[in-house]
Amino acid sequence: MGLLTNLRDSISRVTDGLFAADEPKRIGIYGPPNAGKTTLANRIARDWTGDAVGPESHIPHETRRARRKENVEIERNGRKVTIDIVDTPGVTTKVDYKEFLDHDMEKDDAVRRSREATEGVAEAMHWLREDVDGVIYVLDSTTDPFTQVNTMLIGIIESQDLPALILANKTDLPGSDVQQIANAFPQHETIPLSALEGDNMDEVYTKIAEYFG
Template sequence: MAFFVNTRKKISRFLKAFFRKRTSRLGIYGPPNAGKTTLANRIVRDWVGDAVGPVSEIPHETRRVRRKENITITGQNGSSVTFDIVDTPGVTTKIDYNEFMEYGLEKEEAIKRAREATEGVAEAMHWLREDIDGVIYVLDATQDPFQQVNIMLVGIIESRNLPVLIVANKTDLPDASPARIKSAFPQHPVIPVSGLEGTNVEELYEKMTEYFG
C-alpha cells in the first residue's frame, strides 16, 4: 500500500513540475554596438552580481545568444518580476568582413567573424520568433533611429504582440538624443539610460516590473 501512495506522490510532483509555466524569457535586441551586452551586464550585476559576457568596440562582439537564468527585479512599490535574460547578437541587414578589417583584424579572422556574425543574426531571429516573451530594444541614442533594421525588428516584435520597452542608451555621450528615438517610436515607452554608467536604470527596472510582470 505504501508503495502505491509513494508512487502517486511522485507522479503528482512530476505533473506539477511538467505543467508549471516556465520562466519568461526577456530578449535584449537591437542593432550592433547599441550597447546591448553592456546593458545586460548592468542588469545582471545589479541583481545577481554576475555578468552575461564581454563587450568590445568592434561590431558583433556578441555572435551567439547568451542567457542568464532566474533574474528577479523588484520595483519601488514592491512588485517583482523573474525572467531569463537573453542577450542576442546585433541584428543588421548587411555584414561585410571589410568592416572588421577597419578595426585591425586580419582578413582571415575578419571573414571568420563575419560568418559567425551572420549565423548569430539568424539565431537571434529564431529566438525572437519562437522563444522570447518580452523585449528590451536597445538603441544608441547618438545614432539615427530611422534605420531599416530598427523598423523591421520593431515591426516583427509588434506582430508577435510582445511587450517591448525601448532603451535610448549611451546618454553619457554629449550628442545623445533620446527625444529623437521617442519621435521615431511614439507607440512604445522609451527609457533614456547609460548602461555603462548606470544612469537612470532605476526607471528602467520600475518599467520592467510593470511591463513584464
C-alpha cells in the same frame, strides 16, 4: 547541440504554458550592433545576480551567439519579478568583414567574425520567433533610429504582440538625442539610460517590472 537546445527549449515552452504564473519570462535584448545590448545585459545581471553575461566591446558583433542569464530576480516596490535575460547578437541586414579590418583585425579573423555574426543574426531572428516572451529593444541614442532594421524588428515585435520596452542608450555621450528615438517610435514608451554609467537604471528596472512582471 542545436538539437538538444531545441528539445530543451520546446520542453520549456510547454512548461511555460502550464506554469505561466511561476516561470520566469524570457526577455530578449534586441537591437542593432553596438547599441549596448551586452553592456545593458551585464549591468542588469551584475545588479541583481552579481554575474556578468558576456564580454563587451567597441567592435561590432562582439556577441555572435545568444547568451542567456536565467532567473534574474528584480525587486521593485516590494514586488519581485523573475526574468531570463537573453542577450542577442546585433541584428543587421549586412555583414561585411571589411568593417572589422579597421579594428586591427587580420583578414582571416575578420572573415570568420563576419560569418559568425551572420549565423548569430539568423539565430537571433529565430529566437525572436520562437523563444522570447518580451523584448527590450536597445538603441544607440547618438545614431539615427530610422533604419530598415529597426523598423522591421519593431514591426515584427508588434505583430507578435510581445511586450516591448524601447531604451535610448548612451545618454552619457555628447551626441545623444533621446527625443529622436521617441519620435521614431511614438507608439512605444522610450526610456533614456546609460548602461555603461548606470544612469537611470532605476527607471529601467521599474519599467521592466511593469512590462514583464
